[in-house]
Every structure is written in structure tokens, then in C-alpha cells.
Amino acid sequence: MHSSKTAWRVTAAQAEGKTKSRRKFRSGDKELTFLALPAAIYIFVFSYLTMFGVIIAFKNYRYDKGIWGSEWVGLDNFKFFFLTEKAYIVTRNTVLYNVWFWIATTFCALLVAILLNEISRKWSKYYQTVMFLPTFVSWVVIMYLAEIFLHHDYGFINRLLESLGGERIRWYLEPANWPAILTVAHLWKSIGFSALVYYAGIVAIDPSYYEAARIDGATRFQMVRKITIPMLAPLITILLIMTIGSMFRGDFGLHFFVSGNSPLLYNSVDIIDTFVYRALSVSGDTSMAAAVGLYQSLVGFVLVVAANYAVRKINEENSLW
Amino acid sequence: MNETALTRNRTGNAIIHLFFLLLSVGILAPFLLIVSVSLTDEKSLMELGYSFLPSRFSLVAYDFILRTPAALLRAYGNTIIVTVTGTLLSLLFTSMVAYTISRRDYRLRVPLTVYIFFTMLFSGGLVPFYILMTQYLHLKDSLWAIILPGMLSPFYVLIMKGFMGKIPHELIESAKVDGASEWRIFFRMILPLSTPALATLGLFIAFNYWNEWFNALLFIDNDKLVPLQLLLVRIMNTLDFLRNNSEYIQNLGLDMSQLPNESMRMALVILVAGPMMFVFPFFQKYFVQGMTVGSLKG
Numbered sequence: 001m002h003s004s005k006t007a008w009r010v011t012a013a014q015a016e017g018k019t020k021s022r023r024k025f026r027s028g029d030k031e032l033t034f035l036a037l038p039a040a041i042y043i044f045v046f047s048y049l050t051m052f053g054v055i056i057a058f059k060n061y062r063y064d065k066g067i068w069g070s071e072w073v074g075l076d077n078f079k080f081f082f083l084t085e086k087a088y089i090v091t092r093n094t095v096l097y098n099v100w101f102w103i104a105t106t107f108c109a110l111l112v113a114i115l116l117n118e119i120s121r122k123w124s125k126y127y128q129t130v131m132f133l134p135t136f137v138s139w140v141v142i143m144y145l146a147e148i149f150l151h152h153d154y155g156f157i158n159r160l161l162e163s164l165g166g167e168r169i170r171w172y173l174e175p176a177n178w179p180a181i182l183t184v185a186h187l188w189k190s191i192g193f194s195a196l197v198y199y200a201g202i203v204a205i206d207p208s209y210y211e212a213a214r215i216d217g218a219t220r221f222q223m224v225r226k227i228t229i230p231m232l233a234p235l236i237t238i239l240l241i242m243t244i245g246s247m248f249r250g251d252f253g254l255h256f257f258v259s260g261n262s263p264l265l266y267n268s269v270d271i272i273d274t275f276v277y278r279a280l281s282v283s284g285d286t287s288m289a290a291a292v293g294l295y296q297s298l299v300g301f302v303l304v305v306a307a308n309y310a311v312r313k314i315n316e317e318n319s320l321w
Numbered sequence: 322m323n324e325t326a327l328t329r330n331r332t333g334n335a336i337i338h339l340f341f342l343l344l345s346v347g348i349l350a351p352f353l354l355i356v357s358v359s360l361t362d363e364k365s366l367m368e369l370g371y372s373f374l375p376s377r378f379s380l381v382a383y384d385f386i387l388r389t390p391a392a393l394l395r396a397y398g399n400t401i402i403v404t405v406t407g408t409l410l411s412l413l414f415t416s417m418v419a420y421t422i423s424r425r426d427y428r429l430r431v432p433l434t435v436y437i438f439f440t441m442l443f444s445g446g447l448v449p450f451y452i453l454m455t456q457y458l459h460l461k462d463s464l465w466a467i468i469l470p471g472m473l474s475p476f477y478v479l480i481m482k483g484f485m486g487k488i489p490h491e492l493i494e495s496a497k498v499d500g501a502s503e504w505r506i507f508f509r510m511i512l513p514l515s516t517p518a519l520a521t522l523g524l525f526i527a528f529n530y531w532n533e534w535f536n537a538l539l540f541i542d543n544d545k546l547v548p549l550q551l552l553l554v555r556i557m558n559t560l561d562f563l564r565n566n567s568e569y570i571q572n573l574g575l576d577m578s579q580l581p582n583e584s585m586r587m588a589l590v591i592l593v594a595g596p597m598m599f600v601f602p603f604f605q606k607y608f609v610q611g612m613t614v615g616s617l618k619g
Binding site: 025026028029031032033034035036038039040042043045046047048049050051052053054056057061063066067112115116118119123127129130131132133134135136137138139140141143144145148149151153154155156158159188191193196220252253257260273276277280281286287289290293294296297300301304305 | 330333334337338340341344345348349351352354355358366367369370371372413414415417418420421422424426427428429433436437440442443444445446447448449450451452453456458469470472473478497502503504507528532534535539550553554557583586587590593594597598601602605608609
């Protein structure tokens with residue numbers, strides 16, 4: 001509390017001393033600053049202090065010695081991570097899942113949104129409500145839902161396979177099927193929202209385009225191809241760039257819970273987020289976890305800045321800053 | 322429109338409706354399955370597996386849980402405390418700071434905005450956060466460990482700022498002429514005017530607290546402080562342990578059939594997640610507003 005107040009006084013003094021053309025710090029400004037103070041302190045503690053905490057990545061952190069007492073080890077934690085195969089696997093998985101989820105989501109959401117636009121508002125509302133239900137379900141609950149389908153002995157799919165004369169599959173032990181399973185889970189949870197984004201985009205298109213096309217005798221399919229999709233192209237681009245910006249972050253809940261955190265699946269489901277969590281809370285490799293976290297944050301930062309730069313080039317209106 | 326085009330249109334519509342009906346069934350299937358499993362007799366579950374209609378109807382699972390509801394009720398209590406406290410504090414902090422940066426005449430507007438939004442670009446990561454929470458703030462095994470981390474998000478600030486920026490500046494000016502302080506203006510005028518935005522955002526925040534499991538997983542070990550979502554995680558973990566060590570347990574002389582079984586687990590999931598599944602869809606409209614605004618520039 002105290003340090004923030006003095007910091008404010010310093011800034012205020014600087015502001016007053018700097019230029020006479022700039023407005024003075026009035027009593028209203030002082031009151032507004034007090035309004036902002038709780039949030040400013042909160043952000044300082046939870047965001048800026050933890051940014052400073054990245055020095056743990058360059059130390060051999062021990063809980064009994066604390067951040068200051070722990071010994072410096074240079075880049076050893078990074079070496080330890082990057083020399084293992086794990087670095088490649090989790091980076092590859094994180095990026096590939098993001099790219100693939102973007103492709104799958106865009107395709108499905110566009111399809112659903114275009115079809116919603118073809119039917120009456122009343123029906124499209126009903127369907128949207130159903131598609132929105134999974135949005136409200138947590139990944140923990142989805143873990144149970146997935147298990148009902150995939151359980152080895154009682155699972156719906158294995159029983160179905162058996163009744164069709166096939167053999168049971170050990171879902172939680174065989175990594176090969178998991179990219180597909182995670183895709184289904186991801187789409188199931190997110191389709192309602194992503195379809196809605198595109199649907200809102202379609203509804204906003206000027207109807208006179210469609211009227212003109214109809215007079216010229218265009219079919220529905222032609223209208224979708226020549227009007228809807230080109231008109232949605234900017235929206236699709238923006239969402240792509242946002243995906244690129246968060247390419248190094250995955251959905252922890254999806255990868256951790258839906259797979260049941262089964263060690264045999266790590267090669268195909270593990271992402272940076274789940275790897276860091278396990279290194280911290282299961283294997284107790286605190287400093288290495290910090291190093292991997294910093295690697296993720298740094299690359300993420302570069303990607304966000306690059307993505308924003310790209311947006312500015314295309315359309316300044318849509319850039320973050 | 323001529324007649325062939327009209328019939329073609331009708332077939333087209335029928336195909337689209339068929340598509341959506343199949344999609345809806347697919348989306349609802351997991352819900353139907355879990356309800357069915359929770360209502361099925363345990364023995365017939367073991368024999369016939371999970372299916373969409375209970376092979377033998379039974380309410381034993383619910384009866385069993387509701388006869389000793391202490392753990393479930395405590396988890397509900399914890400989740401309610403976290404959700405109510407968290408949402409109120411979050412709304413207060415968020416609206417206070419969002420108001421200051423929505424005021425174009427505020428002297429520190431630009432530096433404060435940069436200060437807030439830089440945190441969206443770079444973060445220290447999980448480990449410094451964990452060490453801050455446990456070693457410096459000593460929040461291990463405290464409900465504050467669930468309330469504090471998600472309390473103020475730059476996204477929430479962005480949404481509120483977007484709304485408050487639309488309040489006419491003349492209103493504020495005239496209040497000032499009447500001699501009102503900034504505090505008074507904020508609490509007596511701005512907050513009441515922002516009720517719609519506060520309701521939308523509050524609902525969104527409450528939903529996030531209700532479904533929170535990540536911080537609970539990291540920081541809560543004490544049985545008495547377990548919120549709903551963590552209760553489900555723990556039950557799954559216990560069961561995995563029992564399954565993987567069934568021989569060991571039999572050696573101890575414990576009877577596996579006395580331990581939490583399949584239909585009971587699913588009944589518990591329904592008792593945990595069910596009530597909110599009925600409540601939240603009614604607010605779908607506001608969710609959509611909150612989520613779409615959050616993804617746009619303020």
C-alpha cells in the first residue's frame with residue numbers, strides 16, 4: 001500500500017514538473033487514482049511479482065532456501081529440458097493440436113453457421129440452445145462423460161464393438177486414438193460458441209447482396225460460395241491470427257482430464273501446460289518447470305506481438321493495440 | 322419462385338433439419354447416457370455395461386448419496402462461498418479500475434491502461450505463481466486461493482471499460498458542478514447506471530468460479546475446503562487407485578463391492594453438475610454478450 005502511494009506521488013510530481021502545457025494533477029485525478037488503487041495493487045502482486053519470479057528458472061529452487069537463498073545455475077534448467085525428447089514432444093503436440101483444432105473448428109463452425117442461416121430463426125434458436133449446452137460443462141465432468149464411452153469393461157463403445165463382433169479396445173492405454181478423441185471432445189464443447197461467432201457474422205451481411213443474387217437466379221450453394229464465404233474472410237483471418245498468438249498455450253482441462261492423465265498416453269496428449277503442471281506438482285522439479293513455463297511465455301509473447309503486427313498490416317481496426 | 326425451385330428448396334430444408342437433428346442427438350447423447358447409468362442397478366451395469374436405457378431401473382445410487390450428504394453439502398457450501406465472495410469482489414475491483422480508464426480526462430489513463438494490458442501479453446508462468454501463493458501469501462488450504470487468482474482479469478476490465486465509456490460525459494460534468502466527489506459520482510451514479518453490464522459480467526464471473534477446478538487442484542488439500550469440481554476429481558482419483566490396486570485391497574480384506582461404485586459416481590456427477598446445467602442455459606443470451614464483447618477490442 002505504502003510503496004504504491006509514494007510511487008504515485010513521484011509520478012504526480014514528475015507530471016507537474018515536466019511540461020506546463022500538460023494538464024496538472026487535479027484533486028479529481030487523485031480521487032480516481034484511489035479508485036484504481038485496489039486493482040493496481042492486485043495486478044502488481046499477481047502479475048508483475050510473478051513476472052519477476054521467472055528468475056526461479058535460472059536457479060536451483062529449494063523451498064527451504066527460498067528464491068534469494070537458492071543457488072544460481074545459469075541455463076542448466078533449460079538444458080535439462082531441451083536435451084530430453086520431452087521438449088520436442090510437448091512442443092510438437094501443443095502446436096499441432098492448436099493448428100488442427102483451428103482447422104477442424106473453423107470448418108465445422110462455418111458449416112453449422114451457414115446451415116443455421118438457411119432455416120427459420122425459430123428453429124435455429126432451438127438448435128443453438130442445444131449446441132450451447134456443453135459450453136457450461138466443466139472438463140472435470142467431461143472426464144466422466146468420456147469414461148462412460150471409453151471404459152474398458154462397461155464402456156458404451158466397447159460394448160457396441162463387442163455386439164458387432166469386434167474386439168474391445170484399451171482406450172486409456174493406446175495413444176494412437178487420442179488425437180481423434182480429443183478433437184471430438186474439443187468440438188463437442190466449443191461448437192456452440194464458435195458457430196455462433198460465424199452465425200453473427202453471416203447475419204450482419206447486407207441482405208441486398210443475396211436479393212440481387214436471387215434475382216439473377218443463383219442457387220443457395222452459389223450464394224454461399226460467392227457471397228457468404230468471401231464476406232466472412234476477414235473474420236476467419238482475425239480468428240486465425242488469434243490462434244497463432246496463442247499457439248503455445250493449450251487447453252489444460254481437455255488434455256489433462258479427458259485423457260484421465262494416463263501416463264501411457266503422454267506421447268500423444270501431453271502439451272506444455274500439462275507437462276509444467278506435472279513437473280511442478282508431481283515430480284517436484286520446480287526449477288525445470290519454471291524454465292519450461294518461461295520458454296512458453298517468451299515464445300507466446302513473440303507470437304502475440306507478431307500476430308498483432310500482421311493484423312495491423314491487414315486491418316488496423318482489428319489489432320489489439 | 323417457380324414450382325421446381327420450391328420443391329428443391331423444401332428437400333434442401335428437410336436435409337438441413339435432419340443434419341441438425343442428428344447433431345443435436347449426438348450432442349445430447351453423453352447427457353442421456355450419464356443419467357441412464359446413474360439410474361441403473363449396479364449388478365446389471367456390471368453385466369450389460371453402460372447403455373442409453375437403464376437395463377434395470379434403480380434409485381439406490383441417489384438414495385445412498387443423499388443419506389450421507391455431508392461431503393456433498395460441504396462442497397456445495399464451499400463453492401457457494403467462493404462464487405459469491407469472488408463475484409462481488411471481482412465486480413467491485415473491475416468496475417472501479419475500468420471506470421478510471423474509461424475517463425478521458427483522467428491524468429494517468431494511458432500509463433494505467435498499458436500497466437493493465439501488458440499482463441495479457443506476458444506472464445511469469447505457473448511456477449512463480451505457485452510459489453507466490455504458497456510461500457509468500459501462505460494461501461495453501463484457504464478458500465482465498467480459489468477466489469483471488471481469477472478475480473481481476475484484463476478481459477473483464479476491457480468489457481466494463483467498453484460499457485462505461487459510453488456513459489455521457491456531460492452527466493459526470495454536471496454532477497461535478499453540483500459539487501460531488503469522484504467517489505460519490507462512481508458509487509451513486511456510475512454503478513447504478515452500469516447495472517446491465519454488471520449483471521452480464523457478474524454472471525460470466527460467477528460461472529467461472531462455479532466451474533473452477535485448477536486452483537483448487539493446486540492449493541486445496543484439506544478435506545473440509547474441497548469445492549464441487551475438486552470433489553469430482555478426488556473421487557475419480559480414489560477410484561483409479563482402487564482399480565489399479567485391487568489385489569492389494571483384497572489382501573487387506575476389504576470388499577470391493579462396498580466401495581463407491583459406477584452408478585453412484587455418475588449420480589454424484591449429476592448432483593454436482595446438474596443444478597447449474599438447468600440454470601445457466603436460461604442466461605445464454607448474456608453469456609453470448611459477455612463472450613463476444615470479450616473477444617473484441619474495447
